[in-house]
Amino acid sequence: MASAAEQLASNLNWGAIGRATELKKRLWFTLGALVVFRFGAYIPVPGVDPAALAEIFAQNAGGIAGLLDVFSGGSIGRMSILALSIMPYISASIIMQILTTVVPTLEALKKEGEAGRKKINQYTRYGTVILAAFQAYAISAGLESQIATAGPVVIDPGVFFRFVTVVTLVGGTLFLMWLGEQITARGVGNGISLIIFAGIVAALPGALIQTLELGRTGALSALFIIALIVGVAAVVAVVVFVETAQRRIVVQYPKRQVGNRMYGGEASHLPLKINTAGVIPPIFASSLLLFPATIASFQGNTGEAGWVQWIATWLGHGQPLYLLSYVGLIVFFCFFYTTVVFNPVDTADNLKKNGGFVPGIRPGKNTAEYLEYILNRLTAVGALYLSAVCILPELLIARGGVPFYFGGTSLLIVVSVTLDTVTQVQSHLLAHQYEGLIKKARLRGKAR
Known part of the structure; x- marks a missing residue:
């Protein structure tokens, strides 16, 4: 069986995708979900002045805002409804993984199998809401204190703006969490990783143009x-x-x-x-x-x-x-x-x-x-x-002076997710070829 699997895997080719109906549906679903994610990255949070925000963000691009902007595909720089991206969910997942090694109750849940994993995933979602709400409130309070030469970043600061910002950003994170789970279940690859991958790749052309522009002006040889x-x-x-x-x-x-x-x-x-x-x-x-x-x-x-x-x-x-x-x-x-x-x-x-x-x-x-x-x-x-x-x-x-998008972390994420996605596609192609062999064997058996 192992030798047959290795032989089939060595004969895999991308032309077989056209004959794999289930795989094509998964690929189209993944592509459509990522397009929805990119559309959401351009919907701004209400009450923010775009010109003033761009000026303030340019001043703070070298800090953690620049790093998070890489993972969010530019959503933080535009302060879109998806500005927090999927990072609160990733942070909550990592915290839960650490807690399962030090908290006996969670460690016992982990060993209970599927039921325990579902319970841990539920706790992870609760943690995501808490982290996202905390970060969203910090962002709203920070934006109210920022004043650019074009004027204040927040047009009408106050409790209502903070409430709307928190609800909007938390809702955006929960939507991405749901979208990532749908990609994992109905698409190809790990949905959370693909969302981060799409954000980085979407910003790479702009970073390349910026680098070439620096070369044209003489800033870079x-x-x-x-x-x-x-x-x-x-x-x-x-x-x-x-x-x-x-x-x-x-x-x-x-x-x-x-x-x-x-x-x-x-x-x-x-x-x-x-x-x-x-x-x-x-x-x-x-x-x-x-x-x-x-x-x-x-x-x-x-x-x-x-x-x-x-x-x-x-x-x-x-x-x-x-x-x-x-x-x-x-x-x-x-x-x-x-x-x-x-x-x-x-x-x-x-x-x-x-x-x-x-x-x-x-x-x-x-x-x-x-x-x-x-x-x-x-x-x-x-x-x-x-x-x-x-x-x-x-x-x-x-x-x-190379743009942030050429950082090692970005390259690691892009290459790792690409390898994982290709592996997933090959697995589906392999399963499709196995199904074809089984159908042929059944037809031969009936013919006899």
């Missing part, structure tokens, strides 16, 4: 732009190679006799990715480091200065302290989040319950220690890889 394109291609190649790389640990299952037949005895493997944590470490590290810059920019508007301003100066893009802190936080979150998503003890117990064992390693505690040893080595390599991919673009952004 033609040689630098060519080197930038080559560098981006090289980073993409490295990301593809590392994200698809695996350390396969051989798992052997013993033979057992049932009646007159022997079952089992086959060897399988346990795949461990080099970068188990994914894009979570750079996202968290960037957010933490950009908070001082964002707070300092708001203080600058009010004419105040203090220790936050001093920290923001030393933690600016390209500064040595910023780069060192960025690498340190990425390494920390790589190891921390890996322990959250992969538990060697649980994996070893599951192997033991199913009769599997790693050759040369005793089941149980010894297997867990062996898996933890391998995982720590892989995580160290993955942390170095993430640090290199994220630091090089940071230097380009700081020293070369």
Whole structure:
């Protein structure tokens, strides 16, 4: 069976999509949902002056607002109804994953199977509403305090504006959460990841035009732009190679006799990715480091200065302290989040319950220690890889004035989601080919 699957997978071609009716429906549904998401990104929040907002955002683009604007596809810069994007849901999901490892009640729910997962998902949705409401209120209060040369950002500040903004932004986040779940169930790939992917990709043409414009005006040399394109291609190649790389640990299952037949005895493997944590470490590290810059920019508007301003100066893009802190936080979150998503003890117990064992390693505690040893080595390599991919673009952004959209986190998300989506499409094509083989076998059986 495995050899047949590998043979079919090697013969997959994109021309088969035209014959896969179910896959075409899923692709069209995914495309339509992403188009709806992009339309929503241009519907503004009521009561905001676009000209004044654009001026204020241009001043604060180097802070966390610029980072979040990347993930929201420009929705924050336009202050659309989808300005919060899907980030509150992602934050709530990460918090719930962490809590399931430290709270016994949630850990027990996680082990209950489908019913427990549904309960945890419900708690995640409640957390999303709370985080989104908190962030929306902070945004509304922050907008009321901003005054540009064109006038105040909020046309009519007050309780009514804050209420409308909170309801609108929370509703936008919940809509995207629902849309992402629909894409996952009825479309292709992970819906939440595809929404972030669509936001980044939608802004890439503008970033490319901005870069070429800098070259036309002489701010960037033609040689630098060519080197930038080559560098981006090289980073993409490295990301593809590392994200698809695996350390396969051989798992052997013993033979057992049932009646007159022997079952089992086959060897399988346990795949461990080099970068188990994914894009979570750079996202968290960037957010933490950009908070001082964002707070300092708001203080600058009010004419105040203090220790936050001093920290923001030393933690600016390209500064040595910023780069060192960025690498340190990425390494920390790589190891921390890996322990959250992969538990060697649980994996070893599951192997033991199913009769599997790693050759040369005793089941149980010894297997867990062996898996933890391998995982720590892989995580160290993955942390170095993430640090290199994220630091090089940071230097380009700081020293070369390259737009934020060419950052390492953006490239990681785009490449990772693309690989995942292609894998999903190949899985559906493989299932379609299996269905075709089954139908042919049935027709031959009837003909006989």
